[in-house]
Amino acid sequence: MTARWGLTVPLDGLDPAERRALIEELPDLGYTDVWSAEANGADAFTPLALASQWAPALRLGTAIVPVYTRGPATLAMSAATLAEAAPGRFALGIGTSSDVIVRRWNGIPFTEPYRRVRDTISFLRAALAGEKVSADYDTFQVHGFTPGVVPEFAPPILVAALRPGMLRLAGRRADGAIINWLSAEDVRSVVPYVHEGGAGKEIVARIFVLPDTDEVTARAIGRRAIAAYLNVPVYRAFHEWLGRAELLGPMWKAWDEGDRKAAVAAIPDPVVDDLVLHGPAEYCREQVQRYVDAGVSTPAIALLGAADPVAAVRALAPRR
Structure with missing residues (x-):
């Protein structure tokens, strides 16, 4: 069994009190991580900030924050604030997102995605280490930014990646990759590109599950x-x-x-x-394990339309 077992938050269909109660229960169920998403619902950071206080044992991760929809300094400030609130327990996942979210919904040009992610990694490395940044990157400029919050533990940076170019960037310049919308067998085609950048790179996979x-x-x-x-x-x-x-x-x-x-x-x-993944919860857990066996370090279960999310989370837990 994998050492990590994550859940995508927040869960739809629950009121705030129910969400808190479930988050508090997750460590006892065997969950080790919660990973947020950001599209047209909750932002990526607020659910994790709440979880950091409700269940201090959990590791927190963004999967992902788009590199276009926040300015570089704002992104660094958000990451530093959460890393300070959860020392050593936060991982920053960034990515291009998509043309729909960036251009259609936010009115921001979706240009040079590879370079934008590469430049954002370079900037974040410096800013999260507490350095004053003045630099002309290929896709943006930062002049005289001095971070006011410098976390004791700079968070690892993970990159959302699909095809070889971004997968290699995740391995070379970041601490690993975040993958989704792929089968367990597809993982074997994807992870070698990340590991070209060195051993020990983390592979986080969002896995869509509809149990029972x-x-x-x-x-x-x-x-x-x-x-x-x-x-x-x-x-x-x-x-x-x-x-x-x-x-x-x-x-x-x-x-x-x-x-x-x-x-x-x-x-x-x-x-x-x-x-x-669908079928009995035990079968779904076995299929999640197949992703791990194929090279995923951290499975992040994403419930897809469960009628009773609390029951589904409990049914999919490694400790039942």
Whole structure:
């Protein structure tokens, strides 16, 4: 069994008091980590700040914070503040996010993503170490920023990565990679690029799970989620690279033609079953372990539409 067992937070369908009670329970259930996300719901830092006080034993991680939607100094300040609140227990995951989130929702040009991530890593290394930063990077400039909060333990920096270029960057310049929307077998194609940068690189995988749900319902939920994500250009390119062009081609064609219903229906059952774990909770736990066996250091379970999130979290826990 893996030494780490993470959960994606916050959980939908719970009120604040229920969320607190569940977070407080996680260490006793065997969970070691909570990882936040940031798209159109909660921001990445606030749920972790709460968790840092509700369950001080948990490790905290962002998966991920976009490098475009906060200025470099603001990103450094947010990371330093959380690292100070949870000494030695915070990991900063950054990434490009997507054109939808960056350009369509935030009105920010989505340009030179590789260089933007590379430059952000360089800046964060200096700022989180307490250095005054004046530098002209390729994608932004920082002149005279002096960090006012310098954490005792600078957080490791992880990079959201899909294809070889960003995976190699995660291994060379960062402390590891964050991966998602892939099967356990796909992990074997991905992790070697990260480890080219050296041994000991962490691999965090967000794994979508829907336990104790009947097959028809689980696949219907999985199809909708897959259609929402895998038609985004970066994820489409990722799955073309993984070799799913033939399987997902009908979905992409229908989506491009504006037929969303046909696109969802065109997703084959084997693709859903590979990318969204479903079935009895014990089976789902075994499948999460397959990701670990393939090279994942930290699985971060993401519940997908569970009717009772508290019951699902308990059912998927390593200590039941």
